[in-house]
Amino acid sequence: MKKAELMDYDKALELFEPVLGFEVHVELNTKTKMFCGCANEFGQGANTNTCPTCLGLPGGLPQVNAKAIESSIRLGLALGCEIAEYSRFARKNYFYPDTAKNFQTSQYDEPIAFNGQLTIELESGRLVTVDIERAHMEDDAGKLTHVGGQAGRIQGADYSLVDYNRGGVPLVEIVTRMIEGGEADSPEIGRSYVAAIREIVKGLGVSNARMEEGNVRCDANVSLRPRGSNILGTRTETKNVNSLRSVERAVRYEIQRQAALLAAGGTITQETRHWHEDTGITSAGRPKSDADDYRYFPEPDLVPVAPSREWVEELRATLPEPPAARRKRLQADWGFANLEFQDVVNSDLLDAVEATIAAGAAAQAARKWWTGEIARLANVAGVAAHSLVHPVQVAALIELVVAGTLTDRLARQVLEGVIAGEGTPLEVVELRGLAVVSDDGPLIAAIDEALAAQPDVLAKIRVGKVQAAGAVIGAVMKAMRGQADAARVRELVLERAGTAQ
């Protein structure tokens, strides 16, 4: 469907109520895979991190990764879930070449975590509580590369390559209950929900949480219900939406697409859909009926997972402060305005600013440096701001400014030196000789010279036109190569001109 055939968004909401559901897959960052001892690493040579078990060779058997269980329980707890006293793996049977065993080892009716809740805050301040049905453990599939034909698509490909390095990587799949009442906010709910999950897993340290590397992947279910009806519409499942912005766009697109179809008397096909980042549209995948039969049955090669209540409580005690609560606390502590705070959060600089403040810097100064000069330099370098410089160095830099050793302009040069690896801010100051000249002697000499060179300016100052001093101050600052405190220069100019009070 071309964009032209979409229904206007407001019109769509007038006619229909969107109903949402999300399945978010989180790749855990355990050292080894879910069911074998192979390394869980991104970007190795194809099929290097494999063994008889994750290759599905005859005779291979799974062993459960205890760290993956621990991470899953912590994630479940952070999502407000109950942790099952008795949980089992189950086989989900289907044939596909990226699935070495031709079944996925997953969980079915006995997931490790269930009945959770996550409250998210939209930009409008609206709070939306998303009910979590379950969070279950499973292993990831390998990666298929289709060669020949058009742009990596399976249709028309000459052949396909399989890399099983990702096969067997531990996943937690978080499934929401139906989200109703999202209305016009529905796309934003999708984005905020996935952002919240990403923030939680990052805070827990259980995943690298890089969406661009597929550490967090979202399947978005969207259906429309005609206003006044209580019958759910047919849903589509848009698979593997891999950025926050795309989640929002994909939900919005599906609402508009489905509305146009329904309004024209058409029907929605229950199917998976592919999201196309470049064109911003979804396209039909495979039909998906509720009767899809994966022939689930309890995995006979694994014993049940029965985490003791004591262990669960121990793990609960290790949970960090929930991200939303932490944000609320930090904004209040720092006294940032909403926009200022949002700026920090959106730039992914919360941790950096917090650490800088913890190292002694004033909150506003820390915010200003991180979202200003450091973010600018990071942008130029094409890297994340927090990877550019350590918060302790930023705090030291701010301290030098506060002490008057550096002006902002000098401090920016020092920052460049620190980033270039020349040392701590203090070391860069010494190495580059950048400190503000605080000895009045050289300043007075420079002022006298400047005044002598501009007798008309001197005359103006003497008759009370103090603003004329700017030209002299500029000349002095230039002569001092910026290493002077402009305020002190001004004082001394007026003094030497004989008008100082």
Next chain:
Amino acid sequence: MTNLIKLSAADLSGLLADRSVSSVEVTRAHLDHIAAVDTDVHAFLHVARDAALATAARIDARRAAGDVLGPLAGVPIAIKDVLATQDMPSTAGSKILEGWIPPYDATVVRRVRDAGLIPLGKTNMDEFAMGSSTEFSAYGPTHNPWDLDRIPGGSGGGSAAAVSSFEAPLALGSDTGGSIRQPAAVTGSVGVKPTYGGVSRYGSIALASSLDQVGPVTRTVYDAALLHDVIGGHDPLDSTSLTDSWPSMAAAARAGLADGALKGVRVGVIRELAGEGFQPGVRQRFGETLALLAAAGAEIVQVSAPNFEYAIAAYYLILPAEASSNLARFDSVRFGIRVNPAEGPLTSERVMAATRDAGFGPEVKRRIILGTYALSAGYYDAYYGSAQKVRTLIQRDFDAAFAQVDVLVSPSAPTTAFKFGEKMTDPMAMYLNDVTTIPANLAGVPGMSLPMGLAPEDGLPVGLQIMAPAKLDARLYTFGAAVERLLEATWGHTLLSQAPELAPTEMFASEEGVV
């Protein structure tokens, strides 16, 4: 010189230890015998003559150098083809794995090698261990050494025929519903299915994960115990492997050789498996054995296991269900043969289908279809779910029985070895052959089969099955060794000494290169 191939593993162990014979001599004797008789018996799918002799030479060198070696070091062993071996093809009797050499050893194979045993080769079996006769091997059936026109049992007919024809003193088998015990029974050898979880399944090509168990196939109870001690014990690579520490099975078997070992032992006869509908000669020998036991001081107790009557039905739902999933990986993508469809496009799905159609035999397809059906939405509760409930009930029957008795006994199989083709067209008749052995797999308890005579009507071996509570495998060995001693003392010889001599084929296969 002694005929080395007729000696037990324990006797060979003694001769090897005092260096009366070398492992190379012992190994060569067995390889030569294989070359002489296996064209007729067809116990082996692969014979690793050169590798076996080289391994034997290494063990001899180590012994000469004074290395401390285990009791079975230097003793040859045959390995069921269901076990992954990194130096020999591992086909599980299936066309779909023809020529496949795994990149790894099964844990039991690794342990056998570490203990210095000499792998002779891989033994024939029903395809993926589905069958009771080896007739479902993709590579042709194995013949019973007692009568070459008859089946050697299955699925492990190759391992049982190998030891009963003196091609190997020891073999490894796997038992999902009787695949070690029933072949042992019909070939006059000894076979043990250990407690579920007692022996690692890692590297054993899975049939039904919750039922499969690897175990020893031998000619004496004591040899089985020696081999059990080598292969048993916890394996972190098998999550269902028990972490218990185990007593020495060999010591347990030796305890059974003491005088009076049977005195006061409470022996339960399961009414449901006492022989109704069984071959008359099987019933007769079973009755005589019970009488001998009673005379030796054992207390014979009648027990009932009412739910055993549902065992076959439950088994033939659970097994196919698990097998349908376990066998899904045979898809041509990573290993094994690949067959392209005769016409039409080459999609992965169509290549998988064509490969599975060409690579799987009729019994495998039958069970995959059964299992797929049993797991289907809407049928799961009625079939797989109900079968699991029956399984629980059978476990309770065992619990109740073992509350009254120390061991349970029954004939190992309802009949002696049947003729080739007799049950091939009637799957139900073939399945019913497992009625005696299946309950132990469903409950996870250990079971043993040992010879209890020849049926008068056909002169073929009859097996006695002994079962013990889970984890009490040692009790099987103590009781089994005592029964074996009692029977052989009564007969004045071993059962296998009555087996017909196999005539060497005219041209030794070894002269043409071993198959």
